[in-house]
Amino acid sequence: MIVRTRGGTGAAGSSAAGSPDIPEAAETSVPRRLLAVATRLFAEKGFDRTSVQEIVDTANVTKGAMYHYFDSKDDLLAEIYARVLRLQMTRLEEIAGESGPVAERVGKAAADVVVTTIANLDDATISFRSLHQLSADKQREVRAKRRRYHELFRSMIVQGQEEGAFADHVPADIVVDFYFGSVHHLSTWYRLEGELSPEEIGGYYARLLLDSLRPPE
Amino acid sequence: MIVRTRGGTGAAGSSAAGSPDIPEAAETSVPRRLLAVATRLFAEKGFDRTSVQEIVDTANVTKGAMYHYFDSKDDLLAEIYARVLRLQMTRLEEIAGESGPVAERVGKAAADVVVTTIANLDDATISFRSLHQLSADKQREVRAKRRRYHELFRSMIVQGQEEGAFADHVPADIVVDFYFGSVHHLSTWYRLEGELSPEEIGGYYARLLLDSLRPPE
DNA sequence: CTCAACATACCATCTAGTCGGTTTCCTCTT
């Protein structure tokens, strides 16, 4: 992404066709709008099946505007990944830094990542399905950041195992991959119209994780 | 897919450029070769980024041959899905039909699906990433079959909960989605070069599942 | 003589990205 954003809301409809009542054409800044629209469309139809033209049309801007703010279509996708990873890392760091017992922190983090994932289901859909559409460099970057996230989570589990709060019959890496597999897959089956609230799902998921780590009597 | 296959191995290299030592050009029937090549390429680069031309070139056949056996590129993908679902369903039905205690069957099925998934990692990669590239009809079909699979697995868990062998503090549907999320995601992190064998991973995964279902004392 | 099993040339369509041009806005000078 290119940094130079004036940040303002812009003077709205230059062309007469602008409909100021649909959300995408509203008072948000152009790059923001593009990112929002791209997220929705990528999640709906996939990266390769979403054309740049469609993105800019939906966002009520022109191609020129988009290529002014973003280097490429790829860059748009990379930005989405960056946003997701930033958010998740921040939340996890916050929880990991708390002072309660480790089992409590793990449970909290486990439930929280579920709720956050559901709150951004489109992001989740994209991020587990579109990694290979990024350039090799950007893929590496994403993977590295994700690894750091996993590492932090893993360190909590290891601590629990060392303290005896968690069983250690399964290596912590496996546990982490196991759990985040489940989390990432929320986007394939969870529907907001369903009966279960995000918090309930989060509770269940955290419970499953903690129970699977419960030490034997 | 079109049924008319002679099934034979075919008269090999028609064109002079045929290299009979690379596996794809070998003695397998043309549709089989196409399916094998498509599976590898779809897993490697994604469905949309793999051109029909590339598939037929790699399989050492021509476009005409391919469109003779398959209706479309979509059809190729649909065939891959069908193959995966057929295999997994067969295995699960076998295990579910055994006579041991339910916890044993669940554990067996859980470990087996991991091993099978790892044995067909390309299939797994494709099936969790490319569903949306299928036509709506075929998507529905795949989903229906997958649902039937999940239902069978779920019924075992429900039985265990009713018998008191499993805890029931988490609904069985959630448990199933939770577990298969983990399984599907194996393809994103498991590498054959790693230290852990498929059976070991299967053991760990089954253990995590069973432990999370262990009833409280 | 027929039909499956291919082969080959071809096309209509779409797509990411570019590039020269124009408008809008801020700033600095006079």
Added chain:
DNA sequence: AAGAGGAAACCGACTAGATGGTATGTTGAG
């Protein structure tokens, strides 16, 4: 206050290259 100057913010027509699919032709077996 006026206005010149410059840069950022956009516009939109255009291109070069793919791509899925088809139409038509050929071959060899039964």
